[in-house]
Amino acid sequence: MAFSFNFDIPLKTEETTDKETIDGEAKDVMTKCSEASTTVPKKLKDAIEHKPLLDPLSHLENWVSETITIGALPPLLCLNESVFEKTASEREDSEEILAKTRTENSDLITGVYEGGLKIWECTYDLLDYIDDEGETFSGKRVLDLGCGAGILGILALKRGARKVDFQDYNSTVIEQLTIPNVFLNCEDDSDDEETGEKNGSPPPKKKAQTSLIDCCGFFSGDWNSFLTLLRKKNPSPKYDIIFTSETIYNTDYYSSLHSVFCDLLAENGTVYLATKSHYFGVGGGLNLFEKFVEQNNVFQMKHLKDVEQGLKRHIVSLTFKK
Numbered sequence: 001m002a003f004s005f006n007f008d009i010p011l012k013t014e015e016t017t018d019k020e021t022i023d024g025e026a027k028d029v030m031t032k033c034s035e036a037s038t039t040v041p042k043k044l045k046d047a048i049e050h051k052p053l054l055d056p057l058s059h060l061e062n063w064v065s066e067t068i069t070i071g072a073l074p075p076l077l078c079l080n081e082s083v084f085e086k087t088a089s090e091r092e093d094s095e096e097i098l099a100k101t102r103t104e105n106s107d108l109i110t111g112v113y114e115g116g117l118k119i120w121e122c123t124y125d126l127l128d129y130i131d132d133e134g135e136t137f138s139g140k141r142v143l144d145l146g147c148g149a150g151i152l153g154i155l156a157l158k159r160g161a162r163k164v165d166f167q168d169y170n171s172t173v174i175e176q177l178t179i180p181n182v183f184l185n186c187e188d189d190s191d192d193e194e195t196g197e198k199n200g201s202p203p204p205k206k207k208a209q210t211s212l213i214d215c216c217g218f219f220s221g222d223w224n225s226f227l228t229l230l231r232k233k234n235p236s237p238k239y240d241i242i243f244t245s246e247t248i249y250n251t252d253y254y255s256s257l258h259s260v261f262c263d264l265l266a267e268n269g270t271v272y273l274a275t276k277s278h279y280f281g282v283g284g285g286l287n288l289f290e291k292f293v294e295q296n297n298v299f300q301m302k303h304l305k306d307v308e309q310g311l312k313r314h315i316v317s318l319t320f321k322k
Helices: 022-037 081-086 097-104 121-133 151-158 171-189 193-199 204-215 223-231 251-264 286-296
Strands: 048-050 065-068 076-079 141-145 163-168 216-220 239-245 265-276 299-307 313-320
Touching (some): 048 171, 076 081, 076 171, 121 151, 121 299, 121 313, 141 251, 151 171, 163 171, 171 216, 239 251, 251 286, 265 286, 286 313
Parallel strands (some): 163 216
Antiparallel strands (some): 048 216, 065 076, 299 313
16 A cells, blocks of 8 residues: 655745744744645545434434443443444445445445544543543533544533534444434433423423534544535634544545644644554554654644553644744
8 A cells, every 4th residue: 555645745944033922923823734735635525514313313223322431531422333333234324334344344444434433442542631631621612533433522522612523534424423422422411301391491302402503513524625614614613622533544644634733723722632653554653643743843742641551552732833
């Protein structure tokens, strides 16, 4: 498999004369982001914004939920992965990724299916880190990029984020897994139906539907196309926190991922990236991505946590250079 490392991006090396001013810093960052964006590869799958059904679970058959419990974090509900796989033939799948993953016995088919039906190890690492740090998200706008099951964004939602957007490459993942998982957790946070009726408040499903519509956005498509779609919004969103886990396995995607960070991260925002040191058989990993970030000279990367068990894994943050 051939890889394009995209290290020929023009760099901005001269000092900005008014760099000590906020306006100067912002202008410098915008210039660097613009330069980095010039090498974004051709889009692979058109971005779509998905509107959740009134009851996303009503069209799913034979679903079973499980609970993820980590430290002091609130319990997180999600559809059971093994049950999901066994009932794949019963599910709507216009992309036919469920059949293709079974036929090819693969968790990754580049440009077709990008692994969103599994919760990967690094997602749990990032949940552990959030638990250790006691991070809360009150009033913040959050993007769960390459969300898959949506566990990171769901945690932010349960901990007070005012808006959480979920993005995955595949529309099947968003419609069959992410949205139902968010609905499960919104419904769990609601009062029981009897209490709701007594208090004159909406019943749980109604509350869950309101949470989905008012607090969440759902998108599928490749990152270049996704970024184009969000740029058309007025105003274009800026996120205080961007979560992304197991997304730097393919070096061909680095420029698109970097452009999303440049355009969508708020000036004082933080990207939390969970990753393996190296992705055998695919080519990417933390060392290559760190070199890519350094060459672009837009972000400062900070190592937050290393996990030594098994294949070495990492939690890092990215913030704009000042």
